Amino acid sequence: MNEEGRQQALSLQLFFRDNPVEFFVSSDLQRAQQTADIANHHLAKPLLLQPGFREVNMGKIEGMTREAVAKEYGPQAWEKWVSVDRKHFDFAFPEAENTWATVERFSTALAALCEEHDFDRIGLCTHGLAMRRFLHSLRPDITESLPTPNCVVYTVEWDCELKKFYFNS
Known part of the structure; x- marks a missing residue:
């Protein structure tokens, strides 16, 4: 991670100070893990690593x-x-990996996380194209590519009863 990336990740500390989470989850790839570590520095919440949130192959x-x-x-x-x-x-x-494969991998990992852990809010550090593909799978009505700059924050909700994700951009 370069200095610009570190500065971007530091901005997440302020976000999570005002929007606390119960734990962080990250792709097991180095840059995402470093981002999660920096974002979590002051909160010091548990960090889980999950290969299902890796960037697109x-x-x-x-x-x-x-x-x-x-x-x-x-x-x-x-x-x-x-x-x-x-x-x-x-x-x-x-x-x-085509888009459907990315969405399946990402959705499966996120659904498993939601079913295995009891939480209200978590922080997820992942990668741009994988995240964009997942979000667009939830909202096919969004026809312009969602911006996924480094350290962007989007909110995705999980309905435990319907076992379904929602993204309201």
Whole structure:
């Protein structure tokens, strides 16, 4: 994590001071875990690591620039990859995770967390594309890509009886 990332994570300390949580959950990948540690510094709540909240598996394009992806797979490939239009949710690069697979992994991890732990509010540190895919799966009526800058906070609610998530942007 660079200095800019640390400053962004520090801003979460103020948010969670005013909006306390009972515990934090993070992807087990290093940057998300570091973000959670910084956000949780003053609250000192328990932190659970969960691989289900990892970033989208990029497969063969991992480490490639957008220009290299466009050259290798065509100019529309990246747009399909990040699209919030359900007609593209089956698209994936070789060995990568399509949107439906991301949503299934993320939703399963979050539902298990909700069913296994009794809480009113938690803090979840995850990754941009995985979060965007999950949120858009809950709100297909949102046709513009939701912004997911580092350390953005969104609220998702879980209905225990219906076993369903709600996102009211």
